[in-house]
Amino acid sequence: MAKVSTSKKACTVNPLKMSQPIGGTLAFMGVEGCMPLLHGSQGCTSFGLVLFVRHFREAIPMQTTAMSEVATVLGGLENVEQAIVNISNRTKPKIIGICSTGVTETKGDDVDGFIRIIREKHPELDHVKLVYVSTPDFKDAFQDGWAKTVTQMVRDLVSAPQPGAPRRTGHVNVLPGCHLTPGDIDELREIIEAFGLTPSFLPDLSGSLDGHIPDDFTPTTLGGISLDEIAAMGSAEITIAVGEQMRVAALAMQEKTGAPSVVFDRLTGLAPNDELMALLARVSGRPVPRRYRRQRGQLVDAMLDGHFQFGGKKIAIGAEPDLLWATASWLHELGCEITAAITTTHSPLLELVPTDEVLIGDLEDLEHRAADCDLLITHAHGRQAAERLHIPLFRLGIPTFDRLGAGHVLTVGYRGSRDLIFDIGNIFIANAHEAEPDTWKIPNEASDDASASVTTH
Incomplete structure (x- = not known):
């Protein structure tokens, strides 16, 4: 059972964590005709917008209530109202998903109350669904914001079946x-x-x-x-x-x-x-x-083919808890040693990760613990650490902005599990060849020198 601890540093040096409102926004993007709306300053939305554009390389719909210093102090009702009305009139969404941010949560804006007032003042917006989720970015992380948003959509948008009504078979x-x-x-x-x-x-x-x-x-x-x-x-x-x-x-x-x-x-x-x-x-x-x-047979065969590459390899992983658990568990089953495990927020699974300690910390913590590892697994912000440590990086998670196809990476099912073996195993093979010495010195009595060079290939 792993020991779960939290970094006690005064500040985050190289962030691994992303915020709750960003996770909630991404969840809203999986609903047709939706416009995610961050209730906060323009910078909060700009950061998330750039992050998603770089990762997915797609047009990202996001809006903001554009809270200024004065509006934050006085309260955000007017900003929320103007944002909802303008979005409804200009983009014609079917649903507006509202996520709070740290600045408005610190002020204590009652967004649920704001929505009731807006509904009363603007009956012309009755056809637009409004879903609000409290996602302050001064606590929890990306995974928590996603989970809270999905839960709220279940509560607000799913219709309870009528008593005695039959289930939809299949x-x-x-x-x-x-x-x-x-x-x-x-x-x-x-x-x-x-x-x-x-x-x-x-x-x-x-x-x-x-x-x-x-x-x-x-x-x-x-x-x-x-x-x-x-x-x-x-x-x-x-x-x-x-x-x-x-x-x-x-x-x-x-x-x-x-x-x-x-x-x-x-x-x-x-x-x-x-x-x-x-x-x-x-x-x-x-x-x-x-x-x-x-496909199951192919996966088992891939496990047999790859076990020589994976056995005894030391791995350092930095990821959200569920991604950390899935990746660490699979690599451990393939024979790897999880030497360093860094995550962003608490989860019941952390104690079950097959390692001695799971630290809630940042990429600097991961770099310090990964010095002797054979592979670093995290998102694209880990590339500098991998370069300094001179170990390969396998990019996994959001954001991955320096590689194409991040949205199509496959990690689930027999096929996804098989592909992970091939992708990571090939990294081990490539770096094993690079680590081999090019030249060995052996005695040669026939040579005038004390030794002769024999090049290996």
């Missing part, structure tokens, strides 16, 4: 954690549909941030789950949540709809995907499709 709700990419969500959709089931993902980044070219320009989100589909999630047969962060949202869905829920703490690796296949087979009443039996 319909499955899926609540993905923030550590899943649009590519991961596409993979899960394909797996679930292969069993003859119909999944509904909340949120669904695969429809909005998967890099497709839209037929027409829209100032709101390009795709994602529709409000009608969210409302219909109440009549599904079962809810599947991916990541410990989604447990509260899964319980909220279960309480509202009465349908059972199952939480997978990870879907990276052999055993958790076996459990997923068994669950889907039970729900659908169908056997596991042949293609996934074959």
